[in-house]
Amino acid sequence: MVLKHPVVRVIINLFDGIPRVKGQAVKTEHHTVFSDSKEMSALSEESVDLVVTSPPYPMIEMWDDIFSAQDSGIKKQIQKGNGADACEAMHRLLDQTWKEVYRVLKPGGFACINIGDATRTMEGDFALYPNHARILSYLHTLGFSSLPCILWRKQTNAPNKFMGSGMLPTGAYVTLEHEYILIVRKGPKRVFKTGDEKAVRRQSALFWEERNTWFSDIWFDIKGTVQTVKDKNTRKRSGAFPFNLAYRLINMYSVKGDMVLDPFLGTGTTAMAAMASGRNSVGYEIDPGLKGVSTGLKTDLISVSRQIIHQRLFNHVDFVRQRFETRGNLKHINLNYGFPVMTAQEKELLINDPLDILNTGENRFEVNYATIPQKEFCKDWEAFFNHGNGSQAMEKLKKKPGKQRTLF
Numbered sequence: 001m002v003l004k005h006p007v008v009r010v011i012i013n014l015f016d017g018i019p020r021v022k023g024q025a026v027k028t029e030h031h032t033v034f035s036d037s038k039e040m041s042a043l044s045e046e047s048v049d050l051v052v053t054s055p056p057y058p059m060i061e062m063w064d065d066i067f068s069a070q071d072s073g074i075k076k077q078i079q080k081g082n083g084a085d086a087c088e089a090m091h092r093l094l095d096q097t098w099k100e101v102y103r104v105l106k107p108g109g110f111a112c113i114n115i116g117d118a119t120r121t122m123e124g125d126f127a128l129y130p131n132h133a134r135i136l137s138y139l140h141t142l143g144f145s146s147l148p149c150i151l152w153r154k155q156t157n158a159p160n161k162f163m164g165s166g167m168l169p170t171g172a173y174v175t176l177e178h179e180y181i182l183i184v185r186k187g188p189k190r191v192f193k194t195g196d197e198k199a200v201r202r203q204s205a206l207f208w209e210e211r212n213t214w215f216s217d218i219w220f221d222i223k224g225t226v227q228t229v230k231d232k233n234t235r236k237r238s239g240a241f242p243f244n245l246a247y248r249l250i251n252m253y254s255v256k257g258d259m260v261l262d263p264f265l266g267t268g269t270t271a272m273a274a275m276a277s278g279r280n281s282v283g284y285e286i287d288p289g290l291k292g293v294s295t296g297l298k299t300d301l302i303s304v305s306r307q308i309i310h311q312r313l314f315n316h317v318d319f320v321r322q323r324f325e326t327r328g329n330l331k332h333i334n335l336n337y338g339f340p341v342m343t344a345q346e347k348e349l350l351i352n353d354p355l356d357i358l359n360t361g362e363n364r365f366e367v368n369y370a371t372i373p374q375k376e377f378c379k380d381w382e383a384f385f386n387h388g389n390g391s392q393a394m395e396k397l398k399k400k401p402g403k404q405r406t407l408f
């Protein structure tokens, strides 16, 4: 019966003799621990593949209370106007979590830490507190190796903003409009040894054109358009980062089925991005007030993830169309979808749609995934671009994800 469908025929032809779903993620588990990440006793040594996180930023006023609640000396330093000591005391608190991060990461595992520097006037003295440098140097003492970091250029609503003496030299300050994503690794490169591990890695590949943008050292294009926190005030209060930021990092530095940790989980963006990517996750959050937020957000998970996945696939097909129109066909064919890809590394790429999310216990969730490719993206693409009305057909494809499938 399935053979009647031209799309499926392409796949079956392509799949003659190839073990198609080997090592693929079918189910993932997610757990939030509402306690202090200075001691992550629920996690054993070398049990985590990737850390994606953003701590409270030292010397940014919105986090003063959370730091002071953990060390009362901090409040006194701030009141005295002693910025340098307050900042150092805040970092000493964070250091304890970084030490735990090192303990629980597997050798070869990455930690991606989103952090912004702070500017603040204390006792009339305006200064920069370079949080990224302080964190990075502590990570080195723990034994982490640094890799090139990413500058996340944030969109600003006030391009003309200036600080200090304005147009008059020499008392004006550069506007701080970027944050850092520090990227460090524990030990040498991860090795994918077994046939299964290698197969999962190939399925977890990125598209060539995604790689070119995602591995750029400046991210201009993370706008936070797909936000899981709808309430803007909650986002402001929680300091949530955009879903796409976590989603990218997870796809760049882990494979399907890996365990992703966020020791400063906040509203749960990292957990949601892990769910959308077929990775397991665990998060620590000290503020029990965020319990409701992170549970509530899960209701959107399936539709948000499927939109993002649909957009990735659509962007790829559109990239192929443009290439096809300007330079002819691409060399390789993806075995799951049948669309052309730039490199042999993308031949087994498969993005699994999440199908459902189940609440399996207190702050515990399980996500099930489709193990077949999205039907609307499985075509004889060469014929489609040769004979179809390219732009009309693309418009149709653009619209929205196809019906949610129940097939595994």
Ligand SMILES: C[S@@+](CC[C@H](N)C(=O)[O-])C[C@H]1O[C@@H](n2cnc3c(N)ncnc32)[C@H](O)[C@@H]1O
Binding pocket: 035, 036, 037, 038, 053, 054, 055, 056, 057, 066, 097, 238, 239, 240, 241, 242, 263, 264, 265, 266, 267, 268, 269, 270, 284, 285, 286, 287, 290
């Ligand atoms: C910058 S926010 C993280 C936002 C998160 N990335 C998101 O998208 O919602 C930092 C979070 O760390 C939490 N936090 C601060 N200190 C903590 C600690 N010692 N252990 C666990 N969580 C902590 C704060 O309550 C806050 O929610």
